Amino acid sequence: MEPMMDAWAVTRPGAIATRPLTPVQRCVPEPRGHELLVEVLACAVCRTDLHLAEGDLAPHLPNAVPGHEVVGRVDALGPLANRFAPGDRVGVAWLASTCGACAYCLRGDENLCPNSTYTGWDRDGGFARYLTADERFVHPIPASLPDATAAPLLCAGVIGYRALKRAELPENGVLGIYGFGASAHLTAQVALARGATVHVMTRSRRARALALQLGCHSAAGAYDAPPEPLGAAILFAPAGELVLTALRALDRGGTLAVAGIHLSDIPALDYQRDLFQERTLRSVTANTRTDAREFLDVAAGHRLAVTVTPYPFGSADQALADLAADRVDGAAVLRP
Known part of the structure; x- marks a missing residue:
């Protein structure tokens, strides 16, 4: 048997x-x-x-x-x-x-x-x-x-790590994070360890408190404007309408990386308002084994919380x- x-x-x-x-x-x-x-x-x-x-x-x-x-x-x-x-x-x-x-x-x-x-x-x-x-x-x-x-x-961490790479955050730049769950709270720590300024936008009060506890520079509601233009942003929340919110918060030349495998419909873009001035919108699809190996080394070396x-x-x-x-x-x- x-x-x-x-x-x-x-x-x-x-x-x-x-x-x-x-x-x-x-x-x-x-x-x-x-x-x-x-x-x-x-x-x-x-x-x-x-x-x-x-x-x-x-x-x-x-x-x-x-x-x-x-x-x-x-x-x-x-x-x-x-x-x-x-x-x-x-x-x-x-x-x-x-x-x-x-x-x-x-x-x-x-x-x-x-x-x-x-x-x-x-x-x-x-x-x-x-x-x-x-x-x-x-x-x-x-x-x-x-x-x-x-x-x-093995997923939250690795996909956040790949999203951070895809967002092409400038050195010592300003990062916006939309949604603050398992993946985002790890990604924020990697960005902070690299000298970034991190602003979190999320609907959860508990998540906002965690973001501040981990050292993020501000934490506000999901649709609130960050306190300064973002050099890069990552969208973890599966809400398509936040794509427009995040794009409008980007500085000129900034990049928004969408980290989820599923996203609700994105409303119509206003090209001049949302994408002009060389803002970039890109997706993140799974990860490679190299991403996983790199991130596990980063996690062990930085002792992420x-x-x-x-x-x-x-x-x-x-x-x-x-x-x-x-x-x-x-x-x-x-x-x-």
């Missing part, structure tokens, strides 16, 4: 009030090829998990197990796996595989690979006791980072509901 495990699956995507996340029993998966069987030690809850549960992102896998910010322990190896050993602590992130042969992969832009797959979307993720992952897309976790601290770094709200594994549905209602400080993290 195959060993079984507890998991959570998106059985019927819909509004969070309809409880789209359901507790299930699954067979413990068997690692094949280059795969590792990983015992989950901590799994952070991402807004992308919420988008999958609510149907904002069309499901790629029926009854998918979400979760793509996983810190775990290697339990077993597939027949071709040789990069890690049983007992090693590893991180499993959003990017699960790429083809390695297309023009995007060959030029170093594997995050744009049209054949890429994703943890918790194309293959079952970390809202479970175990998962399998291709060792070529798994990351060693620095020993200085505890499980619950490291988990949010990772704000975590812990949840027992049996409360994954509550964690998603709290995330939807902006009741989570920093990152929600499931602890099996």
